[in-house]
Structure formats: structure tokens, C-alpha cells
Amino acid sequence: MTRTVPGPTDHVVVVGAGLAGLSAALHLLGAGRRVTVVERDALPGGRAGRRDLGGYRVDTGPTVLTMPDLADEAFAAVGDSLRRRVELIPLHPAYRARFADGSGLDVHTDADAMAAEVERFAGPAEAAGYRRLRDWLERLYRVQMRRFIDANFDSPLDLLTPDLARLAALGGFGRLDARIGRFLADERLRRVFSFQSLYAGVAPARALAAYAVIAYMDTVAGVYFPRGGMHALPRAMADAAADAGADLRFGDRVTRLERSGQRITAVVTDQDRIPCDAVVLTPDLPVAHRLLGRRPRRPLPLRHAPSAVVLHAGTDRTWSHLAHHTISFGAAWRSTFDELTRSGRLMSDPSLLITRPTTTDPTLAPPGHHLHYILAPCPNTDIGPRAADWSDLGPRYRDSLLSVLERRGLDGLAAAIEQECLVTPADWHAEGHAAGTPFSAAHTFTQTGPFRPRNLVRGTENAVLAGCGTTPGVGVPTVLVSGKLAAARVTGTRRRTPAPTRPAPAEEAPR
Numbered sequence: 001m002t003r004t005v006p007g008p009t010d011h012v013v014v015v016g017a018g019l020a021g022l023s024a025a026l027h028l029l030g031a032g033r034r035v036t037v038v039e040r041d042a043l044p045g046g047r048a049g050r051r052d053l054g055g056y057r058v059d060t061g062p063t064v065l066t067m068p069d070l071a072d073e074a075f076a077a078v079g080d081s082l083r084r085r086v087e088l089i090p091l092h093p094a095y096r097a098r099f100a101d102g103s104g105l106d107v108h109t110d111a112d113a114m115a116a117e118v119e120r121f122a123g124p125a126e127a128a129g130y131r132r133l134r135d136w137l138e139r140l141y142r143v144q145m146r147r148f149i150d151a152n153f154d155s156p157l158d159l160l161t162p163d164l165a166r167l168a169a170l171g172g173f174g175r176l177d178a179r180i181g182r183f184l185a186d187e188r189l190r191r192v193f194s195f196q197s198l199y200a201g202v203a204p205a206r207a208l209a210a211y212a213v214i215a216y217m218d219t220v221a222g223v224y225f226p227r228g229g230m231h232a233l234p235r236a237m238a239d240a241a242a243d244a245g246a247d248l249r250f251g252d253r254v255t256r257l258e259r260s261g262q263r264i265t266a267v268v269t270d271q272d273r274i275p276c277d278a279v280v281l282t283p284d285l286p287v288a289h290r291l292l293g294r295r296p297r298r299p300l301p302l303r304h305a306p307s308a309v310v311l312h313a314g315t316d317r318t319w320s321h322l323a324h325h326t327i328s329f330g331a332a333w334r335s336t337f338d339e340l341t342r343s344g345r346l347m348s349d350p351s352l353l354i355t356r357p358t359t360t361d362p363t364l365a366p367p368g369h370h371l372h373y374i375l376a377p378c379p380n381t382d383i384g385p386r387a388a389d390w391s392d393l394g395p396r397y398r399d400s401l402l403s404v405l406e407r408r409g410l411d412g413l414a415a416a417i418e419q420e421c422l423v424t425p426a427d428w429h430a431e432g433h434a435a436g437t438p439f440s441a442a443h444t445f446t447q448t449g450p451f452r453p454r455n456l457v458r459g460t461e462n463a464v465l466a467g468c469g470t471t472p473g474v475g476v477p478t479v480l481v482s483g484k485l486a487a488a489r490v491t492g493t494r495r496r497t498p499a500p501t502r503p504a505p506a507e508e509a510p511r
Helices: 019-030 068-076 111-122 124-149 162-169 176-181 187-192 195-200 209-219 232-243 285-292 334-343 387-407 425-430 476-491
Strands: 011-015 034-039 050-053 056-059 088-090 095-098 104-107 223-226 247-250 254-260 263-269 273-275 278-281 307-315 325-328 352-355 370-378 417-423 463-465
Touching: 011 019, 019 034, 019 068, 019 232, 019 278, 019 476, 034 232, 034 263, 050 307, 050 417, 056 307, 056 370, 068 232, 068 476, 095 187, 104 111, 104 187, 111 124, 111 187, 124 162, 124 209, 176 187, 176 209, 195 209, 232 247, 254 285, 263 278, 278 285, 278 476, 285 463, 307 387, 307 425, 352 387, 370 387, 387 417, 387 425, 463 476
Parallel strands: 011 034, 011 278, 034 247, 095 325, 278 463
Antiparallel strands: 050 056, 088 223, 095 104, 254 263, 263 273, 307 370, 307 417, 325 352, 352 370
């Protein structure tokens, strides 16, 4: 029996209307609680926000949705439905990989389509290896989801379940790169199924093989884009919460928490004082700890994931070889991760993510124009350039990235830009994100599961954390789960995670 908030929990204040806070709010509402959501910004979304750039509608955070059933679970808690609120477009391909040797590969979530593409790209032996890898990823997901991801932990002893032995038997405690190498010999293919560990803040050569579950989410379970952009998801969640009775207060910043002994008695904002029986805190950990007036003791300080430089560019042209998502890999690989996670240097041979959402939804840009989102991983401010350094470094790095992309086939990119917004670690730092990274604490072994900052707060009986800094971690699916787990700490009830819905076959994709 996991621990829950003691005492009355009739009225819960959720601080932050990002995906975690909205997920928590919907699950709390479904359990009969009165819910007030307080958000400092004028819109819901948090990291999944929206910015308008001269007619271009820009998603400021995540660019695609995986595991949509986890979002639907939050809607279902109040008798609603994700697909009633949001039109989801399956992406075919999920993304396109382009390599330094000039080769390219479309990544499909349909098994037969992907096996055929792998055979074209690297031969029948690699296609057979892909099928074995896919089977392993599916088994890995089934073992991990219920016991290690969709689970509240009170102690490391909570890991001692039969699923722990099953995870070990699957090789989950080996190294990711080596485990992927058991299925695929082609180094380029191995990158496609292991680069995701970067989001967890660990190089594939050092990451636990268990983190291949991230690859499952975006190479097997299906990748979707909401019509209107990713911001359509938190907007729909906020609407569903309001319809279910939540009091949503936007443009209202929390300034302090009132307490009596070990209980929070009220949330004070710059506009109001809101009495409460419990509080769910979703800001990044430094902000949450500042509000609580205490920081948990840890034997070692938290290590944070790499950060990112993002250039949002509205252009008067595009390039036909780009998919909705295109990953442009540099020739370097191991040295790139060393630069990002150890030496703290900018990538000398960058691997970049180019997202063109107007591939799927042209209404996000003015007619005949296109929106491109260029993401370059970079060191966080703990080990790399400081936040203050980016005022000069940012514009120079922007020019460098554009030059790299022009050499890789996006000729005329710089001249095509009409509207742009550059986001650097200095901006993430100003938003309150530790180490200037939106990806929070890295998923090292000692910062995963019961070893990650827990969602119950020592010394405060009725405060619960949610978001990427706590259980289970970083990414849209896991952040949605974190909101559900936070709600379960308040209500003592938890819905089981459903099996993922299979993506629509390729022939059903919109053209």
C-alpha cells in the first residue's frame, strides 16, 4: 500500500497548468475533488506553450505526441475523450533520418513498412534484426510500464517484484548501445534506436538498456501530431477540466505557501489567497523547493540532462527532402555525447532535429509559407557555457547552425527566414529550469524510479510534486503519468495504464 496524503483532501490547488498539472487536475476531478489550477502564464501548456510570430503559430515545447492513450486516460477520468477534443494525425513516416554519408532512412512505426525500409537501406539480415529488436522493445515496455513507470515508490524495496527479474532477464540492466547492437550491426541503424537516451541525459554507451523503452514509444507505439499544433493538447485538457468544474486562474503567479506545522493551508498568489486541503506543485524543482522553503537532502547533487538551443524559423520556402521530423546526424557520435554530457562543449559535428510542422498542418503558417523548428542539443549551464554567456554566444551559434544545415542540403535557409525566435539555455534558466535545461534531472540509475526526487515531500504532509523532475521523468508520456501519480497520492486511487492504440496504417495517412 503506497503512502497518500493524510487528513482532508477535499480542495486541491494545482500550481501550474502544464501537461503534468492538467493531468493531475483531471484525475483529481474524476475522483470527486474540488480543484483550483493556478498558472502564471496567460495560456495553459507550460513547456507545451504557444507563441505567435507574425502569423506563424509556434509550439514552444514538444513537437509530437506519442502514447496518446495516456492523455486519453486523463480525459476519461472526467468522462471525456481526447479524440472528441483533438484531431490526431498519425505521422508516416514518424521521422526521417539523414546521415553524413548521404544515406537516408524513413522510420515507420508499422512493422512491415519498417522492415521493408530497413531491408532497402541495409539488407535482409538487418531487416530480420529489426523484427527481433521490435519484439524485444514490446516485451520491455510491457514489463516496465506497470511496475517501473506507472508506479509510485515509497522505497527502493518497492522494486522487488517479479517484474524486476523479468526486466533483468530481458537485459534491461545492461548498456543500451550494446543491447541494440545484439540486433543491428549497421551503426546508422543503431543510432536510430538509441539516440533517444539523450532525452534522458545519458549517452547510449552508458545508459541502461531499460531506457530503450523511449525508443518503443516513438518507433513502435505510433507518433501523432494534433491538428493546430501540440499546444492543442493542453488547451483541450484545460477546457475539459473547466467543463468538469475546475477553477482555472491564468496570469496569476504563486508567491508563497502558507503553512501550519507540516500542512500547507493556503496558496498565496499576486492576486489572491486560496485556502486548500492539499497542493500539487508542478514547477521545476528549484521553484517548488523555494515555495516549500526546504530542499530534500540527497547524498549527491542532482545531475541534469543536456539543454538545447532552438531556432523557430518562419520561411518563405521549404525543402522537399524534409519530413515532419528529420534528424540530421553528423559523422561524429560518441564524441558528440562526450561533448554534451562530460566536457561541456558545443557539438563540433552537430546532430540536429529539424521539425517542419507545416508538413502536416499548413495552417500553422501564412499561406504558401513554412515553419521550421531547429533543435540543437547543447551542454547545460552546470557544465557548459553559463546562462550569461549566451547573450553573445547565441546569435553566433545560430549562424553556425544555419551554415551547417545549408551545407547539408537546406541551401538558402538563412535568406528564406522571415520571422524567427531563438531560444537558448539562458531562456530556460530565466523560466526557472535548473541548469538551464528543459529536460530536468538526467535519468542516471541513481536518479530513476525510487531514486528520483519523490513526489511526496518530506516535512510537508499535504504537498505532492508532479512534472519531469519527479517520478517517472522526462517526456510527454511520462509527464502525463506524473500528474496521474500525483493525483493518486491525494486520492489513494489509480487507474491502470491502458495498452497503446496501434497507429493507423500508412495508407490512411493524410497527404
